Amino acid sequence: MRLYENRKVVLLTKHKKEEVIKPIVEEALGCILQVENRFDTDKLGTFTREIKRPKSQLDTARLKIKKGLKYSKVDIGISSEGSFGSHPFAPIQWNTELILFYDKSLNFEIFGLYEGPETNCDECIVRSYEEAVEFSNRIGFPSHYVILRPDHNKSKFIIKNINDYDTLKEAFELCLKKSKTQSVLIETDMRAFANPTRMNNIKKATENLVEKLLITCPECGAPGFQVQEIIRGLPCEMCGFPSEIAKEYIHVCHRCKHKMVEKYPCGEHSPAQYCERCNP
Ligand SMILES: [Zn+2]
Ligand SMILES: [Zn+2]
Structure with missing residues (x-):
């Protein structure tokens, strides 16, 4: 393309x-x-x-x-x-x-x-530097950064960009000093670079x-030819009752509106275990 x-x-x-x-x-x-x-x-x-x-x-x-x-x-x-x-x-x-x-x-x-x-998304209340290290090691520190704050996850005071043990220790001690409950909240940093x-x-x-x-429209070549609609109601293998499983995918081109119906993308019958009649 x-x-x-x-x-x-x-x-x-x-x-x-x-x-x-x-x-x-x-x-x-x-x-x-x-x-x-x-x-x-x-x-x-x-x-x-x-x-x-x-x-x-x-x-x-x-x-x-x-x-x-x-x-x-x-x-x-x-x-x-x-x-x-x-x-x-x-x-x-x-x-x-x-x-x-x-x-x-x-x-x-x-x-x-x-x-x-x-x-590794997680958080934990810790009361000692050793506990902070234990959490950090578990979530993949130091290649994965951590974030610290005093007390709980609503504290306004917050230390980010912690990715080595010296900084972790300093941050832990500072947060502990500011804490009213002698505890520190440590959590994973979910920002992409961290x-x-x-x-x-x-x-x-x-x-x-x-x-x-890269899937292009067979009619006009526009990019991103994709499923726009799912028709449900694939019949049950035992009784033929329509299920919630797809029986057709409708692909539509966003440019020329060319339509392609893909029949039975999940097989021709749905397993009886998904049937409201056979397995209510
Ligand atoms: Zn098209
Ligand atoms: Zn059935």
Whole structure:
């Protein structure tokens, strides 16, 4: 696909996300990735709760692209936005990384995703330097940074950029001195440059993005020919009752609106275990 060859694509980041994003998109699209760091992305929300993340992940990613295009005067943008939390059904930590691509001249948007349990996201109250070291070692310190504050995770006083044991000790002692409860909250730093595990997940999301971008419309060649609609109701293998499983994917071109129906993407029948009649 030659559409983006030698064209500028802007990435708004001050957390060094270009380290993984730039080589992948430049290799796949032949574009020139330009980093824009004049806007402070932390204003759109931080992981350490000083500033609340006001919008959904996709909306925040859109806002970052908008800022990037505005500052750089480039008309194609890319942005990345992560979220961390508990898995909806299991007591494990879960990372969702979204990477968004927007071409203003085509008014075309597409995103790549990584979702999975590979994250060190954690926090702990500690009362001694030894406990702080124990936590740090467990989460992959010092290649993964930690953040400290006195008492609890709502404390305004906060020390970031801790990535060696001397700084950790100093920060621990300072936070302990400021603490009203003789305890210190230690947590993982989730900013991309401070967290190689997260950086690697951003890389996987970027690979997913270019994979989707490189699928072109069979009619007009526009990039990012993808599933726009899922038709559910695949019949049960036992009784034929429609299930929640997809029976068709509808791919639609964002440019010429060419439609392709992909029949039975998950097989021709759904297992009886998912049937409301056979297995209520
Ligand atoms: Zn098309
Ligand atoms: Zn059934």
